[in-house]
Amino acid sequence: MKLKISTPAKTIFQGEIEKISIPTENGNLKVMDGHSPMVASVKPGIIKLWPMENHVKVGNPIYISTSKGMVFIDGKIVRIVSAEATLAPEQSESTLLQSKQTLEERIKRLKTE
Incomplete structure (x- = not known):
């Protein structure tokens, strides 16, 4: 299955994956692969994907933090368009989730000031 994750500024990830x-x-x-075609609204969070090369799973999962966006699935290709996204393969999912929570708390404090 092919995947493309992009923002208005750049492509964050493009390649073959096992699942996401x-x-x-x-x-x-x-x-x-073979998922029913659909369109869905992406919420801020962590995308987890399993990369492949020549139809063989390679390496560890890759984590990408994302803001709001849209996902388009046609069964063979997944396209995610997001306002912002950051590739962070060196960080664990729990570390990224903690960072997300900290940033959300800061945003709430700023909105109430």
């Missing part, structure tokens, strides 16, 4: 987990407004969406 995407935070959506209706919960985490898990997508594998």
Whole structure:
């Protein structure tokens, strides 16, 4: 399955994947090859993907933090368009989730000041 994650400024990831987990407004969406076509709203969170090369799984999962966006799935290609996204393969999912929580708390404090 092919994946492309992009922002208005650049492409964050483009390549072949085994599967992907995407935070959506209706919960985490898990997508594998042959998934039914759909469009969904992406919410801020952590995208987790399993890269492949020549149809063989390679390496560890890759984590990408994302802001709001949209995901388009046609069964063979997944396209995610987000206002902002950051590739962070060197950080664990728990570290990224903690960073997300800290930033959300800062935003709430700024809105109430």
